[in-house]
Amino acid sequence: YMNRVRELEPAALTCFDFRTGAALIKTLREGDWEAYRPTDAMLAINKKLMALHSVTPGEIERIQAKGVVVQFHTINKREQMVELLDMGADAILTDRPDRLLRLLDRHPASR
DSSP: OHHHHHHHOTTSOOBOOHHHHHHHHHHHHHSOTTTOOOSSSEEEEOHHHHHHTTOOHHHHHHHHHTTOEEEEOOOOOHHHHHHHHHHTOSEEOOSOHHHHHHHHHHOTTOO
């Protein structure tokens, strides 16, 4: 479906899927990262996938430097929210927006 959306509306802001996300990580680690142009606007990732693929905070920073928004989901624990805000998360999807809002009001790294 994502390929069809890209065909119909190339300017649509899309999210990396498993295939394009894997290509992003592979290029970051093994390819020509300088020449790489992101295929999508957002990388949505959870803590489990981040650990499974050994994605580091430094890699997240490099991905963001390419203009890709990095969103973490579904984060409900305060400690994980703080950790991700410290890491520079662009967005956090949560079932506890009240908790996240309190943290954003006080967190120096929040944007």
